[in-house]
Amino acid sequence: MARTLNVVPFPAPTKSAASRPVPVRGRTLLFRVDNMHCGGCLRTVEQALAAVPGVASARANLSTRRVTVVTEGSNPGNTEPLLDALRKAGYAAAELGDDGLADGPSDHELVKRLAVAGFASANIMLLSVAVWAGRSGQEMDPSLQTLMHWLSALIAVPAVAYAGTPFFSSAIASLRARSINMDVPISLGVVLATGMSLYQTMQSSEQVYFDAAVSLLFFLLIGRVLDQRMRRQATSAAENLLGLVSPATTIINPDGTSQRVATRTVTPGMRLLIAAGERVPVDARLAHGAAEVDESLISGETVPRKVSEGEPLYCGTVNLTGPVEAIATACEDNTLLAEIGRLMQAAEQARGHYVRLADRAARLYAPAVHILGLVTYIGWIWTGHGWQPALTAAIAVLIITCPCALALAVPAVQVAAVGRLFKHGVIVKVPDGLERLAEVNTVIFDKTGTLTVGEPRLEDPASHDDATLLLAASLAAASRHPYSRAVMRACADRGLTAVPAQEVEEISGSGLRAVAGGQTIKLGSAAFCGADAGAGARPTLWLRRGSDTPVAFHFHDPLRADAADVSRRLRGLGYEVELLSGDRTAIVEEAARACGIDRWEAEVRPDRKVARIEELARAGRKVLMVGDGLNDAPALAAGHASMAPASATDITQTSADAVFQGARLAPLIETLAVAKAARRAAEANFAIAIAYNIAFVPLAMMGVVTPLIAAIAMSASSISVTANAIWLGHRRLKDAS
8 A cells, every 4th residue: 555654854742741842943963972981971971062052952872872962943053063062071973974874983993902901911910820829839039020020011001001092082081071981980990000010010019910900901891892792783773774775876867868876966856767676765756667665674564565656665665676767756854764764763862761760860870989989998098908909999989880881771772672663663753652652551443544454445346347347447537535546446456447537527525427428427425326325334436327227336444454363462461452433333343343342432533532541541541542643643642652553644743652654553562562571671771780789889898899800890780781672672572473
């Protein structure tokens, strides 16, 4: 079924003002900030951007290292002040280019530094073992021991300078901006450990810790490489969408010659030549002929869609047949693919309840961390220990309490969940949509366009002979009425080509009339055609030629292929299912019976739907309203959560929290399953972050945990929450489709 989706630049506001911030009219800019590693970094980046005049809002996502900036209407969107503010705050940023992508940090540099740290730590460890073995056996000469220490220094100092550069440069930039990020205590620990060891070597002391300093960097780099690679796996699906746009396109010039040009230069109205197996470069309309396209990218449907002349082709979909010609209708930022990307980025960058909770915790975390470090240092001095063990314990506390795991706990899950749902043809549009979908226990369906395909079909077309069908189609070709299109579709399905009648007159509210062969032919209502409609409730179109007996064409709106199965599965999962429709009683009853829905109402006005949802809410039910987004808009807004089919209306203008695409209802079950799994994963990540701190902070304060062990534990906690999010994106869910 062809779908027309009109794309607009910004999503329209939905739900109430309390839960749906109204977008500020202005420009939306997207930046990549690669050295944003912790919750403190996230907060500093947002505050630095928010202080720039003309910025309405700034939202950072730690898991994707992306920052979305919305400027006010009067601001032209100049990026230089924003980039300058980030530089002053100590962060290197880059605006995403026209293709929506920016060159990210390569693992290559980190891996090289990791290799140097590993090689150095292994060799220093061998020297340290020799020293400690000789010391325990009292066989090593003091001068030889000093030589061993100097050899360790010769290996450690250049290794620390090279392997520690990512941490040192980040710490220096942060201090210049008068802030403290996680790399400051790390750098301090490494520099102090190395400096103290050099001092002790000069004094021929036995207390040398070159191995600890280099090993600390080695394990920190392991954690950072693994963390970066895992974040790349959990990265934004919206970002990856733009990589599917073909960089070059073949256009057909007015003289009939073809030319390969950059896709960004294509404008609406240009004629395109799309080869077999090639992605459609922009939104277009098939010029002539027919084609099959793979729309799984957009709709989640694996079955190719047949496209006829004049029907739309969407950017990013794949032409599966031979070369076809198309006319560009929307380009660059105005394509459906670009709009889907914007909606997904809005959902990934947004602040739901759990994200706001983590942000508040991270804000309290920073002062608490430094207070704990200071208390640890003073406590060790007060109990009679020297400044060296006191400082070592304080550094371990500063490293162990970095709030990376807490800051990543929810954003990583949110990105993974949104990306997984997109693969199933579902677009989550609002900040707390997944959180509210996870709380649903009642599902209310609209009928037309939701449980049904929303497109009338000719009932029992075999009961009409070819001549009758062709005659009806010859008049129907002059109208865009849904019943007329259904007649034309039935004619095409039978392989017949109708010749449009000449001088067809369309009479509003009645039907179509034409004169052929000296006879008046009518196609329309029973009264218009002089037919006896009877008492039947079925929608009917009548055809009458001259004084012949009128012929009835009955229509029905078929249920979606999996509507009954989805209803059954929802009830099996413990959801209460209801059907509220404005259609006639007999039709609604038939649909409810076919889907096994016991609680249904027919001829329901929009205000009655809202009243029913409010009744259920007062009874403690959390309602998911599933409707087409037009007359159901009040009910969608009244529900605890809401979903709408994308074929119903513009995906940016529905009042729904999520939009599902394709001809099936199964994505609804997948959405509910992923929402619940995302809530469990977020809670598990909070538990990991809290348990990690409860277990290790007291041990670090007591001196049991060294800076080296603290670095390993900190990296492990961050990797754990990211891995948990990645698992959500790939594992099989029991309740999912």
